[in-house]
Amino acid sequence: MTEVTFHFNVPDKLAYACRLVRRARGAGSRVVVTGEPELLRRLDTELWTFSALEFIPHAHAAAADAQVVAASPVVLADVPRGTPHHEVLVNLGGPVPEGFERFERLNELVSQDEADRLQARARWKHYADRGYAIRRHDVAEREPR
Template sequence: MAIHCVMLLDNNPLLPSSHALCLAVSQLSAIVNETSTDPKPMTEISFYFNVPNREHALCQLVSKALAKHLSINILTSSQAAASALDGLLWEVPQTGFLPHCLADDAIAADTPILLDYRPELLPVRDVLFNWTNGLAPGFERYQRVMEVVSLDDEARTLARERWKAYVAQGFKPTSFDMMDRAG
């Protein structure tokens, strides 16, 4: 915010000097600038499509996010899906593991990856992997939302619907064709 001071009737004893006024306005401007907040940046939404093995792609993407020291949530659509991913995250990659737990676990606050089917239990973190067929409740609170889409026609149709829903809400998703990256 630029402040422009105008010389004000310095000879009038009832008014403060123009210098004092400029100083006061300048100090007020500094206070306003310190307390104003920048608007939150828009959530970055990425679709990874044409994925031959969705679960392994998830593990690779989670591993990359973890290597960047990002905090991660994975939202599934059911307890069974969460259990299946729980087992997989302990097995893949073969040379290590991806440290994770359910959102209501006692060690959740100290765990970089939270996995759950109950969105209300997931605290906001840097990245949300949406492993459901719809938009994740509160997705806009995350810095980044990642969608992993298999080759299955039904999964692709549901992903197109989510893409359109994001766009309808003013978001600009990006897409990554994993077939192009494989070859």
């Protein structure tokens, strides 16, 4: 069964997603990131520029060359169903990702925005109603005060 973790109070979803993807890649995991197309476009740029000393290889699932997508350790996908990897899924928000149950781990990123939090509550309820154990990680509790 998919391990679900909610990361609450994320101040900057794109920067946090980059760090989360970097950590997963460092552990040898392959990652799929899903979200709204515009947010994925911005994440694509961020993955190229967030660190001057490293690059996280990635591809968009809509890329013309399926071999490149399959070989990429990080795939950006509007809809994760049908992506080549099934290890880690990072959801940047919106509805419950189609096909999330195929993944070993699902990380839900939730900002401090009230609309984002409401959508996250609906996703939490969806997973809980289906018997998924949910871990909660409050990013604000780890931030220095």
